[in-house]
Amino acid sequence: MFYEKIKVPPPTFCPECRMVRRMNFRNERTLYKSKCIMCGKNIFSAYPEKSPLLVYCHDCWWSDKWSPLNYGTDYDFSKSFFQQFKNLMARVPRPGLSYTNTVGSEYLNYAVNVKSSYLVFGSHDLENVSYAKTAAHSKDSIDITTTLWSESCYETVDCAKCFAVLFSRYAENSQDDYFLFDCRNCSNCFSCTNLRNKNYHIFNQPYTKEEYQLAPDWIQNCFTKKLAR
Ligand SMILES: [Zn+2]
Ligand SMILES: [Zn+2]
Incomplete structure (x- = not known):
């Protein structure tokens, strides 16, 4: 009913599987030992070292040594949003952990x-x-x-x-x-x-x-x- 109302196809996964997939999107509490791919420093990261994602340390990610604007790309209406979003996520560097103003x-x-x-x-x-x-x-x-x-x-x-x-x-x-x-x-x-x-x-x-x-x-x-x- 609700899906008809908002004119989207009904989900193909059950609610619990959908919850698992949503939760997978944000790893909040598992820390991995990894390396910054820009400076090579050993870091704690929300992503394992073998992950194909591009992970910078906190200092490199916030630095002017790179510009996220270089990764901008036009949206292609002939392709699916999720495919394009996934490609973008794979290309743009991300910080291993997300934090501001922490000491010790x-x-x-x-x-x-x-x-x-x-x-x-x-x-x-x-x-x-x-x-x-x-x-x-x-x-x-x-x-x-x-x-x-x-x-x-x-x-x-x-x-x-x-x-x-x-x-x-x-x-x-x-x-x-x-x-x-x-x-x-x-x-x-x-x-x-x-x-x-x-x-x-x-x-x-x-x-x-x-x-x-x-x-x-x-x-x-x-x-x-x-x-x-
Ligand atoms: Zn299921
Ligand atoms: Zn670094």
């Missing part, structure tokens, strides 16, 4: 304004962050995905404005918490869901500050008992 962070791709970080992808404005994907404006964190304006976090997904939040998803404006799911403005909460403006809660139940501070022992005992069983 070699293992990355699609990254901007990144300092002293390791294995960060599709991210920007990070400092001292390792293993990040779509993270931004964050620092001193490890294993974060789609985490913004956060600090000292570990294993957070879809979190924002968090400080020292661990193993959490959909947490916002929160600090010193473990295992949150969809919580806002919470602090010192452990394993809580859907809480707003709360502190010292364990499994969504309120505790005094003193009780809460004993919780690590209580949790430790649970784990030890389990292991001993």
Whole structure:
């Protein structure tokens, strides 16, 4: 129906195969050891060295040693778009990785304004962050995905404005918490869901500050008992 409406032929591949082909188009997180074909420098690249694509290092690609305008070509209406697009892609040099303004962070791709970080992808404005994907404006964190304006976090997904939040998803404006799911403005909460403006809660139940501070022992005992069983 939809395809009839927009007057294009129905697809010949199933939806999943089409998704695989779309995702193949952008390799975001696999890094290969390769060489710049202009200066010969060893580089990390999104393309394996044996790839027929023409890959320059970051410095060569951004330099005036070549001009992308030399690769311009007229469009031929008698040939298919995709064939011409493929030919163009094969002829024009590309950067091995895509990044801007990074310091002390070699293992990355699609990254901007990144300092002293390791294995960060599709991210920007990070400092001292390792293993990040779509993270931004964050620092001193490890294993974060789609985490913004956060600090000292570990294993957070879809979190924002968090400080020292661990193993959490959909947490916002929160600090010193473990295992949150969809919580806002919470602090010192452990394993809580859907809480707003709360502190010292364990499994969504309120505790005094003193009780809460004993919780690590209580949790430790649970784990030890389990292991001993
Ligand atoms: Zn298929
Ligand atoms: Zn080079």
